[in-house]
Amino acid sequence: MRVVLIGDSHSTVTNDYIKKKLEADGHEVPLTLQNVGWSIHTYVNRNALEDVPLANPDVVVVALGGNNAVLDSKKYGDKMAQFLTAIGYPKTKVIWVGPYYSDPNVTPRVARRHDWTQAWMVNNLPSDVSHIDMYPYSQTGHR
Numbered sequence: 001m002r003v004v005l006i007g008d009s010h011s012t013v014t015n016d017y018i019k020k021k022l023e024a025d026g027h028e029v030p031l032t033l034q035n036v037g038w039s040i041h042t043y044v045n046r047n048a049l050e051d052v053p054l055a056n057p058d059v060v061v062v063a064l065g066g067n068n069a070v071l072d073s074k075k076y077g078d079k080m081a082q083f084l085t086a087i088g089y090p091k092t093k094v095i096w097v098g099p100y101y102s103d104p105n106v107t108p109r110v111a112r113r114h115d116w117t118q119a120w121m122v123n124n125l126p127s128d129v130s131h132i133d134m135y136p137y138s139q140t141g142h143r
Contacts, residue, residue, distance in 0.1 A: 002028045004055050006043070006087070007063035009036040010100065014063065031055040039067040040083040049086040060087045065099035068117040076120060084129070095130045096121065100138040 003022055005015045011034035019029045031051055035042070043049055043064075052060065070076050084094065098118050104111035118135060125131055 001058045002030060002056060004052055004057040004060045004087070005029060005032040005034070005063075006049075006052070006060060007034045007097075008038050008067050009034075010066065011063045012036065018061070030057070037067055038064070039069070040064055041068075041070060041079050044079055044082045044086060049083070052087045057088065057092055059093045059095060060089075061095045061097065062087070063097035065096075065117045065121065066102075066114060068099070068113060071113065071116045073120060073124070076117075077124060080124075084126075090126070090128065093128075093130075095132065096125060097132045098122075098134050101135045 005011065005018060007015060011032075015032045015034050019032060022029050033043075033048065033052075035048075038048075068076065070079065084090075087094065098121050099114040102111040102114045118133070121131055122133070
């Protein structure tokens, strides 16, 4: 299987581990994209997804959401539709790793953004996009 990995700052660490594991299991990872501070908006607005269809992936694993600052359902939904189209959905399977938990007692603004984005994904991602809820895994010790 051919897998493309796309993400934000968390992916600068995790994509290397995921790629090694996938390749050890016999899969190809022809493209990884990870950019600190980026969101779906940044990837779309900078036309940074052009190489994804060229990699001809069977699956695209996306780990984005923590940098979302657009807390408007229509605007976020429109940009999400553009993002999904740019990576080859619905022909290509998409697995979406949601944002990490952020403690509202430490950074209330970040926690509000993460909570909003997580809820949007749970309620609005297409049903055939697999969503991995990172909140249960990132409540403690993930820093």
